[in-house]
Amino acid sequence: MMAGLTIRARLIVLSSALLLVLIGTNGYLNRELAENSAEMVKAAQLLEVIEDANSAQIAFGEMRYWMTDLAVSMLMLSQHNATAAHNGMEGDLDRLAQHRPHAVAAVRRELAQYHRLAHQAVDQYTADHRVIGNALLAQASEHSVEVDRLLSAIVAEETRQAIAARERAVTGAAAATRVSRIVVSAAVLVGAFLTLMVLRSIALPLRRLVAAMDGLNAGDLAVAIPAAGPDEIGQMARTLAAFRDTLEELRLTLAQFEALRAVGRAVGSTLDLDTVLELIVARAIEFSQARAGMIYEYDEATREFRFSMSHGAEAELAERLRAQPIVLGEDAGGRPTISTTPVQVPDLLEPQGIGVPELATTLAGLGYRAMLAAPLLDEQTIVGGLIVVRREPGSFSDEIVRLVEAFATQSALAVRNAKLFDEQRRRESELRAAHDQLKAAQTNLVQAEKMASLGQLTAGIAHEIKNPLNFVNNFAELSRELLDELHEAIAMPPTAKSAGEVDELIVTLNGNLAKIAEHGRRADGIVKSMLLHSRGDSGERRPTDLNALIEEALNLAYHGARAQDQGFNVAIERDFDPSLGAVSIVPQDLTRVFLNLFANAFYAVNKRRREAADPAFAPMLKVTTRNRGEQIELRVRDNGTGMPPEVRDKAFTPFFTTKPTGEGTGLGLSISYDIVVQEHGGAIAIDSRPGEFTEFTLRLPRNPSVAAAAETQASA
């Protein structure tokens, strides 16, 4: 009965039924209560009437008493009391008259008689007419008895009516209570029954639905879902069934996705193409519910598809297919043998309209009935094909077609990856060879730069050596003459004078020999220094007199420049800080730096001199050293051509040079930068204005252990 209604309708029916019972019971009780209340009100009104009648009777008794008292005592107090009692009684009678007008009228008639006679009696007593007073009082007494009787009758009648009203109220209330008990009991029973029915009609299907949900939740997609009724639970059952279908689809999709992901992973990680293709075809067969699958590779040169590999196919099929390449455009009907979209043959026994009748025949010959082929496309270029076949005829679903297409795409990617990998390996090999060549060329270049600077210095060095050599020659020549004189002196007879000459000659000779030895050592030092410079490998740090090292490099550079250009001249200003002290450096490396800086400065001033053609221009080089505590500062400033900002920015870049080809290697400042910054932990900066000056500032840490890595700064 309930199943045909929605839950909402069921609840509405239930609550409406209960509400109707409630309203009915309430209405009945209300009516009974109203009647009861009316009876009670009536009884209460009767009680009021009785009260008024009683009150009137009491007041009349008082009045009678005070009138009698007045007759005896003559006291005005008694008269006042009697009047008050009379007034009170009149008030009672007024109220009483509203309910019992006739009875009250009778009372009033008697009362008036009593009142009149009693007052007459009192007046007679006051006038001392005692006998008349007594007679009047006796007459008044008769009326007083009548007043009493009338009032008592009213009380009796009203009391009877009040009792009757109360009885009616009590009886009515008892009846109402009984009826309401019966109705409420019945309503409770009916309500309980209806509630049970409604609950049952909801709870049972819900329980079945919950069981189905639990089953689905536990992964049981085959769980029974209760039949869908017209109510809300039926809607839930329908939704649950739809949910189960979605879940099934999701599960399949997930499996397909997992398969594609596994394939994708294999494509990305395995470089063995055969392994990857094997995996792809196996998965394609699995998800398309096919029996076997094949991969064909397309050869652009021969325009034919060649069997590459198969999975699930008999050895005989593989053999036949291998021996039977598919030639593009071989179809007799002029249709292409392969398209860029998947093609399926639902029944291989009726292969009308396909471009590969031989393949169909071969497959059908081995018992296959349906075929699905998808092209392997690499950016719209056909690189092969994926074919799955099964023994059952019929079309492949769109979903399977899309899946096989996806596997085909993965296959194409695998083929492409394999090709790319081959290509990459080839390029790597070429790159490595080029790198090796480059490295060798770089080494040669650095060596060439070193040789070039050495060559530059050769003239200077020659000049340096020439000086001590002149001394040696001169002193040797002089000594030879002195030896002649000595010889003559020894040949003569010895005298005191000759003995003195001999001694003098020997002293002079000794001095000359000492000078020869000294200049010889100087020449030796120069040669050693040159050897050190040319040796190329880095030496060790040692405390060095930087001022002396700079002076030596300055001389070498200057004479080198002079040797190359006889017309070259420059004013050199030295501003050396005598407090510089020993600095821990690698002398031969820093000498290379200094030589570089000086040679560049000389080149710049010489260039400006030539280009400016200004006789007033005086080339100038200023070298300054300063003790900056933990650091040593060196400034090399020339008034040469200067550098524009773009040149300054690239000054330390290897192989960058502004000199004509063949004059500079572009490595001088690059190497200097490495020596100062990398090797010594110092800093090197350039300040320059084109056409005015260039100033290099070097900062070297006095103690290399505390030196932090410095940066090259180019001040604006």
Place this chain on the structure above:
Amino acid sequence: MSAASSAASLRRRRSETIVAALVLLIAGAAPGRGADVTSPAGSDAAIAQSLAELLRDARTVISNNEPLINNPDIGDKHLTGEVVLDDAIAMYRKATGVDPSSIDPASREGRLLRALMNAIVAVMNDNQMTINEKGIGFKGLIPAVFGRLVSEAFNGLAKGEALIKITAPTDLVRNRKALPDAWETKVIETKLLNPAWPRGQAYSATVDSGGHSAYRFAVPEYYTQSCLACHGMPKGALDITGYPKEGRKLGDLGGVMSITLFR
């Protein structure tokens, strides 16, 4: 005498006592005497004044003898009508210089004064049993009761010639018999209670009474301190006789002695 009539009699006596007490206390302070001293002898005014004076004097005698009357230990107190009258005449003479016994009995004044003197003697002699009762303290024979009894006796003796009545403003009357009549009510309300009325001055007028001309004379009497024991504060509290006090103050108009002389 039956028990019922005895009780009724006692009650009547008590109410009379109350009214009499009122009159006595008022008399004690009566300033009305001599209000019209220039009245010629034998005139209505002179007669009314004489009657009022003698009645007041007799009341004073009773007042002076109250301790004796209310003494429960003494039996025969020898306070007879003659004793009281002698004392009253002495007081009258002292006040007026005239012996009332010497006035011509044939004259109207002498006749009325003798009626009053006889009434005083009769009342005292009628009440000798009460006065001499041993073992009872307060006997109710106070000056006011005495005054009313005397006035009632006088009215009987002077029947058709004169009336003496002790009355008061209506709200102060305790005994129904003392209620003021129409003339008295008017005099009390318009004259004696008027704040402008000279204190103690009597009012007199000649009025028509049942077809005859009558001289009416009203003397105001005021509350003294001793009056207030029964008529003062707090209003509504019961006095010694069981009656609610009126809540009046010293000097308020408490009563009026009304004398009528028929012509």
